[in-house]
Amino acid sequence: MKREFKIPGGPTLRCKGWRQEALLRLLENVLAVGEDPDNLVVYAALGRAARDWPSHDAMVKALMELEEDQTLIVQSGKPIGVLRTHKDAPIVIMANCNMVGQWARAENFYRWEQENLICWGGLTAGDWQYIGSQGVIQGTYEIFSRIAERHFDNDLHGRFILTAGMGGMGGAQPLAGRMANAAILTVEINPERIEKRLKAGYLEKRADTLDEALAMIREAQARREPVSVGLLGNAAEVFPEILARGIVPDIVTDQTSAHDLVYGYIPAGYTLAEVAELRKTDVPRLMDASRASIVRHVTAMLGFQDRGAIVFDNGNLIRTHARDGGVERAFDIPVFTEAFLRPLFARAIGPFRWIALSNDPDDIRKIDDLLLERFPDNAIVTNWVRLARKEVPFEGLPARIAWLGHGERTELALAVNQMVRDGVLSGPIAFTRDHLDAGAMAHPNIMTENMRDGSDAIADWPLLNAMINCASSADLVAIHSGGGGYSGYMTSAGVTVVADGTEGAERRLSLSMTNDTASGVLRYADAGYEEALDEVRLKAIGRIDTAAFGA
16 A cells, blocks of 8 residues: 655644644654655664554554543554553653663664564654754754854854765755855765755755865855755765865764664665665675775764864764774764763753644744744844744744753743644644753763763663653653664653643643753753753752762
């Protein structure tokens, strides 16, 4: 049966309430904007919205039949039961790709995945929170902005950014770089991805040769004009060639699917068809080829760094695989979170999102106006909203993202719930946030690398975050694990709460939005970050200081 992936919307309910309907629409939405929806893949090669089509169809049926005092339980993309809870309990509780410590290895994941026992939910795929590339655009733009602030007198005009990857995550980079006023060159091996980004308006120009691409970049630099150029090629070949020519970009990063040596990264010297065949016939050979290619790739990145470029890991575990391949200096390249964003995360300022379930773009524009009115002194938010209105097209259900912190998220959510109640908006709004949030992720090679107290790999924090969100009556709560090769590199938690204009929604939003960010502040305060300790004092967050009780 040929599936259709339509963007949902309108006032008609198919479920027994807006909470259930909202989650059904979010499931439909991630497939409507997904990279490979026919195979239920939303992004990152294997980030699935459901384990298989029977599981998907069973989840849809369960959501349609779910009563307000029932909870649907989902295990790695497969619904396993509906239990009687109470009207303030979560509508959906899920766990994706969680494996016991010593068994959390790539080879075990691939075996269990092929046996249909597990699936990888990514960060926002498996819990139906993906809003297209906009979420990544904003985060990438924020990184470039922080680099500009720190290293380039707050101005990237005439600066050259080199990166790679235009998949579901990497495809945000060209637009983010151009919005930050840089000349950005993004290398991509798959011509279909380049065409997709051109069609969506995320990419301006395509080049088929390196000489052509560099000429476009030089011209833009000379004119101090922003531009985004996509080059068809393999980064493991292009990066070393640029370095060999003595060209040193101002900023270098990468967002290929390097986290997955089998279904994501394409090694140098292989065609897409050859890689597809090796996935079926010789996985060990493909993994070895990918790792060897990553060694070349990261060695070139280190070469740029040695010559003065600002080089950073964008969270795809490319350094980890390079180190495993013998690059001893791989971790001389800093990860973006520690290098540029940690002071924000310490105050629980992170990627917060809202989605118009009505499919009415005016709902998002009205919330934009509210943000500009309510938070005029928040330069990060006001700058982004004004830029996004002009530059960022909606994908799927209209949505917006902005970096709001503790208290701000609650204030916005409650105001929006009132707008729904008063009929100012044409339908309910779903609030969520990226798993890459202050209290929501333990990832020693991304979010929690080099924590001040050495707690990088301690996964209690996202588990506590999920439990406090359950206790706070969030509508959906998820715990995910996975990472490099879908093994045990990270644990994270996701949350969604629906503003449907009711008093119940007001209560759920107030508790969930407040406690979600409070757990993030407490996480960083416990690690000794002064910004978090200051936030505790300013916002009167109920932290217990065990030091006060002596040794």
